[in-house]
Amino acid sequence: MSDTDELLSIRAAELYYEENQTQDEIGVILRLTRWKVGRLLASAKANGFIRIEIVHPRARRLPIERRLRESTGLTDAIVVSSAGVSSEAELQSRTAQAAADYLTSLRPIPRTLGISWGRTLHDVSLHLKEGWAPGVNVVQINGGVSLNQRTGTAASTAVTIAHKADGSATLLPSPAIFERLETKQAMEADRTVAGVLALGRNAQAYLFSAGQADANSALVDSGYLTVEQIDDLVARGAVGDVVGRYIDANGRIVDPELNERTVGIQIDQLRRAPLTIAVISGNKKHAIARAVVRNGLCTVLVTDEDTANALLQEKDTP
C-alpha cells in the first residue's frame, strides 16, 4: 500500500471507529468513493493498526485458545485476557474465576473430582458459585499442608468445592511428603488412607494446579522441603511440581527417591486420565506450564494470556 493510502486509512479509521461515521460519510469527507473507504478500513485492520481489546475481568482470548488447542493437542484451553490487569494477583484471580466457570459448565458433570491443593485451587474454590453442580464427590489426590501452616487450607479447598456443589469431600489424611519411605508405606497400607487413594485414582476428572520450582513453593512454606532441597532439585532440572511431585521440562520425575516418599496420585495416573484440568497462571509459571502441557499431564489448560503466548512462541521456534 502506498504511503498516502496508509495515512488515509488512518484518517478513515478515526472517523469510522471514533466518530461512528458511515463509510459513505467518510467518503464525502475524504473525497473518496465509499468502496475505497471500505478497502482502506480493511487494510488498516490487516496492517494491525486497529487494536480491539475486550476489557473485562471475565474476558477470554478465543483466538489464542484455538491456537493453543491446535498446536498442543489439548482438548480444551481457556485463556483469560490480561487487558487492563494491574497486578499478578489480579491475573491469577481472573484465571481462577475462569477455572470455576469452566468447571461449572463442564458436561457431563463428573461424579468424582480429584483435586490437589494450593493457593490457586483455593482461589478457584472461592470463585465457584453456590450450587455450581448437583452433587459432586471431591477427593484430595495428594497429601495436605502441614499443620504448622494455616490449618486446613487443603481441606478447606476440598470442602468448599464439595459444599458448594451439594456434594461430599473426601480428605486425604496424610502429610504430603514423609521423611522415611517405611512410614509412607505404612500409612498407605492403612485401610482408610488406601481407600481415599483408590477413590482418587478412580476419579472421573482431576483439577490441579502446579508450582514453580523456587523458594516460594508451598512445599517449602509448609515445611516439607528446605530451600536447599529445592535448589538441588532445580540443579537437577526441576521446573516445578504437580500434585507435590517435581518434574523436569520433559515431564520426568526429577528425584525418584523423593517421589517415592510423596503421598498421592502418580504423575502417570494423571497422564492416563481422560479429563485433567490444569490451572496455571503467572509469569513465573511459564516453565512448569510448558512441562505440563508438552508432556500430556493435562487435557485442559486454564491459564492467562501471557503464559499462553509463551507456550505458543516455543512451538513456533522449535
Next chain:
Amino acid sequence: MSDTDELLSIRAAELYYEENQTQDEIGVILRLTRWKVGRLLASAKANGFIRIEIVHPRARRLPIERRLRESTGLTDAIVVSSAGVSSEAELQSRTAQAAADYLTSLRPIPRTLGISWGRTLHDVSLHLKEGWAPGVNVVQINGGVSLNQRTGTAASTAVTIAHKADGSATLLPSPAIFERLETKQAMEADRTVAGVLALGRNAQAYLFSAGQADANSALVDSGYLTVEQIDDLVARGAVGDVVGRYIDANGRIVDPELNERTVGIQIDQLRRAPLTIAVISGNKKHAIARAVVRNGLCTVLVTDEDTANALLQEKDTP
C-alpha cells in the same frame, strides 16, 4: 443490566470481535436471538468493555479534539494518539509531525508566518515535506539562541521551514534577552531589526511552542537565564514561557522588568492575532499548555492525548 447479561455481552464480544462471527452465528452458539446479540454487543460498547485503539504514529484522537474545541473555544485542536508510544520523545515527534501536517493543510496558505524557536519547532521543521507550501515568508518573532549553543538552531528552523516551502526566511538578528534595557531599546531602534519586528507583528499566522518553567528551559541552556532566576520566576507563579516571555497560570507576565528586556513579539500581540498555532507536548508541559489555552494565547493547539486530557479534566472540575 443484569450480571449474566454482562457476562453474555463479553462472550458475544469475544465471538464478534476476535472470531469475526456474525451476530446470527453468535446467536446460535449462545442460544440467543440475533437481536439480543446485537443489543448485548451495543451494551458492551456502551459499558466501555470494548476498547478500540488506532495504533499508528499519525493517529489522532478526534473525540478529544472535539471536546477540546467545545470546552475551550479553540478554532482547532489537533490531538495525537499516545497509543503504543514508548517514550516521551516519540510522543513529541508525533506531535511535531501533526503540526507539520496541519501547517501543510492550512487554507488559505499564510503569506507570512511568524515562528518562535526551540526543540519542538525544530522538530516540526524537519517533519515538513519539501514543497509543503508554494512560497511562504517565514519571520522569527523572538530573539535567537546565543552563539555558545549549537549555532543557529533558531535560524536553521526558520530557514528549513521557508526553504521547504520555496519561500524566504527573515531572521531576527538579536539575542533573546538583553542584560540592560537600554541596549535592548537601542537594538530595537536599529532599522533592520525594527523592520524584522514589524514584519513579525504583521504576520498572517504564528507558529510557536512553549517551555515549562524549570532548569531544563532552552533559555537556561542558552545562557540567558540562570537556574536561580528560573526558581525565582517559579516562586512568583511562572508556569512556563511563550516566545521567550514567562507567564503565570493566568497568562500574565510574571516579571515585567525581565519582559521589557526580552526581544520579540509581545504576548498581547499573540493574543490579538487571528491565527496562532501552539505546539505543546509532554507531561511537564501540562501547566503551560493550560495557561496558553485558557488565556487565549493560541487559536489552534497541537498537542498529545495526555496533555489534552489534562486540559479537559480541569475544565470538568472548576
Next chain:
DNA sequence: GCCAAAGTTGCTCAGATGAGCGATAATATC
C-alpha cells in the same frame, strides 16, 4: 513503444446490522 501481468477502481448484489415499533413480560404501586 508495445503488450502482458498485476494492481486498482467502480459497481452489483446479497448478507449483516441498527433504528424503531408494537407485543409481551417483569416490576412496582396501591
Next chain:
DNA sequence: GATATTATCGCTCATCTGAGCAACTTTGGC
C-alpha cells in the same frame, strides 16, 4: 391481588457493508 409502569423481546424495514466481478490503469519486461 389488580393495575400501572417500565423494561425487554421479537420483529420489520431501511441502511450499511463486504464479496465478487468486470473495466480500467499502472507497471514491468522486452
